[in-house]
Amino acid sequence: MSAARLRWLELAAGLVALAAAVPVVWAVAQAMAVRLGYPGDLEWMEGATLVSAMRARDGLELYGEPTVEYIPFIYPPLHAWTLGALGHLFPLGYTLGRGVSIGAALAAAGALVFGARREGASWPLAVATLGLFAACWDDGGTFYDLVRTDSLSLAFLAWALVTMPLGGRWIIGSGLLLAVAFTAKQHAALLGVPMLAWCWRTHGRAAALRFVAASAGPALVFLAAMTLATGGRFFTWLVLVPAAHGQDAERLFPGAQLELFWALPFTTALCFAAPAWAWRRAYWAGVALTTLGVVSLMRGHTGGFLNVLIPGFWVLSLLPAVAIPALRAPWARIAATVLVALQLAVWQTDFGRLRTRIAVGQAPLTAWTDSQRTFDRFVPNAEDTAAVTDLVHAIGALDGRVLAPHAPWYLVLAGKEPSFALICLWDIDYRHGPYSKDADRIDDAIGAEFDWAVVPDEKMGRGLKTHFERDTTRKLPSVGTRTGWPVRLRQVWRHRSAADEPTP
Numbered sequence: 448m449s450a451a452r453l454r455w456l457e458l459a460a461g462l463v464a465l466a467a468a469v470p471v472v473w474a475v476a477q478a479m480a481v482r483l484g485y486p487g488d489l490e491w492m493e494g495a496t497l498v499s500a501m502r503a504r505d506g507l508e509l510y511g512e513p514t515v516e517y518i519p520f521i522y523p524p525l526h527a528w529t530l531g532a533l534g535h536l537f538p539l540g541y542t543l544g545r546g547v548s549i550g551a552a553l554a555a556a557g558a559l560v561f562g563a564r565r566e567g568a569s570w571p572l573a574v575a576t577l578g579l580f581a582a583c584w585d586d587g588g589t590f591y592d593l594v595r596t597d598s599l600s601l602a603f604l605a606w607a608l609v610t611m612p613l614g615g616r617w618i619i620g621s622g623l624l625l626a627v628a629f630t631a632k633q634h635a636a637l638l639g640v641p642m643l644a645w646c647w648r649t650h651g652r653a654a655a656l657r658f659v660a661a662s663a664g665p666a667l668v669f670l671a672a673m674t675l676a677t678g679g680r681f682f683t684w685l686v687l688v689p690a691a692h693g694q695d696a697e698r699l700f701p702g703a704q705l706e707l708f709w710a711l712p713f714t715t716a717l718c719f720a721a722p723a724w725a726w727r728r729a730y731w732a733g734v735a736l737t738t739l740g741v742v743s744l745m746r747g748h749t750g751g752f753l754n755v756l757i758p759g760f761w762v763l764s765l766l767p768a769v770a771i772p773a774l775r776a777p778w779a780r781i782a783a784t785v786l787v788a789l790q791l792a793v794w795q796t797d798f799g800r801l802r803t804r805i806a807v808g809q810a811p812l813t814a815w816t817d818s819q820r821t822f823d824r825f826v827p828n829a830e831d832t833a834a835v836t837d838l839v840h841a842i843g844a845l846d847g848r849v850l851a852p853h854a855p856w857y858l859v860l861a862g863k864e865p866s867f868a869l870i871c872l873w874d875i876d877y878r879h880g881p882y883s884k885d886a887d888r889i890d891d892a893i894g895a896e897f898d899w900a901v902v903p904d905e906k907m908g909r910g911l912k913t914h915f916e917r918d919t920t921r922k923l924p925s926v927g928t929r930t931g932w933p934v935r936l937r938q939v940w941r942h943r944s945a946a947d948e949p950t951p
Contacts, residue, residue, distance in 0.1 A: 468578025503531025622661025699747025
């Protein structure tokens with residue numbers, strides 16, 4: 448067959464992949480659009496993240512000592528600063544927070560297309576990578592659009608990675624972008640290792656030193672300045688608190704690796720089956736291996752949820768577009784591109800949802816029955832919206848100070864002072880952690896500071912039964928999270944000192 452005809456076949460395969468990507472992207476975009484204005488927690492850390500942003504907007508301390516009012520997150524402050532700054536221009540809430548995350552996810556998606564084109568992929572194949580990334584939305588816990596720091600960090604990290612191969616002055620720009628990614632989520636710094644190695648090997652020692660100056664330099668200045676400004680507490684929260692946490696060996700290996708593989712099994716298998724590309728694209732091979740190690744460590748970290756895999760999904764979405772142009776034989780490139788299309792087509796079927804359930808051990812017959820509901824469960828409906836409104840009104844009707852550690856932003860919406868977030872209390876409740884004694888102190892202070900508690904059930908502990916009694920006369924609307932750790936606020940508890948007072 449002539450070379451011209453092969454080129455046309457290669458283009459046609461790319462167009463098929465692109466056509467298969469469109470409904471995948473459209474389905475995820477529709478889900479995000481519905482979720483954008485939802486007035487409640489889609490995931491239980493959204494509300495706590497908004498409380499941090501509110502503190503940043505109001506000039507309050509982000510990295511102080513733990514109190515019943517606020518316990519810091521173990522993340523750098525860029526996300527809180529960003530939402531806090533925008534909160535001076537727009538109403539601070541779920542829509543703003545999700546809007547920032549969606550914008551950041553789009554920026555990361557743009558980096559995919561840019562990187563694919565830079566490595567020689569055709570336009571159809573490059574744009575088809577957006578479908579692969581969208582197909583991983585639910586595998587990453589649907590965190591792309593949540594009020595979380597994940598997408599913001601990924602946006603800067605993605606552009607740092609795709610601009611490094613440009614060389615020249617872009618080496619400095621890539622380093623600066625990596626430094627900014629570090630200020631959103633600290634794991635980004637580890638991706639500097641393969642970037643530095645490639646820069647040194649390809650452009651020499653002087654260029655490598657420029658990259659170090661542009662990336663590690665600002666990051667270290669930022670770390671030192673924040674540590675000094677907070678009296679050392681920033682370093683404690685960023686490094687020492689998470690260092691006291693444990694590791695889940697099964698999630699570390701082989702759990703994380705299997706989760707990544709089953710998200711995009713066909714295209715991931717393609718990259719393993721054609722290892723020759725790794726020699727011609729050594730930079731991306733190094734980035735892929737490092738990312739695999741980083742996300743595996745984060746997944747194994749105590750409390751590490753599926754969202755920590757998102758950088759791995761981004762890399763896996765790009766790798767086929769990196770590998771295919773590096774294949775020598777035209778027929779191999781055509782077949783590999785068709786495999787990308789098949790991967791996207793499979794996602795749209797029940798089998799696409801089925802494979803995750805079989806991978807985690809659910810019986811195939813049960814998995815097939817349940818697969819149709821897997822995607823829809825992430826999207827709230829009109830009843831959920833009405834229930835959130837009723838829940839906020841019910842919280843506002845409680846006379847006095849309310850503890851709602853599972854959903855502190857609902858307190859703000861109800862016109863009350865927020866309480867600490869339970870996830871942040873869990874972060875410090877480790878025997879050898881720097882704030883372990885503060886966790887006990889907060890347990891004791893709960894009874895002294897709050898008149899009411901709104902919780903999912905009595906399993907929270909933390910002195911709930913010691914200081915409060917269940918108020919069975921008050922019913923809460925049923926509203927729960929859609930992803931992450933499941934939270935459904937059901938119960939109202941009143942302080943024992945008010946237990947004999949008549950209910951209004």
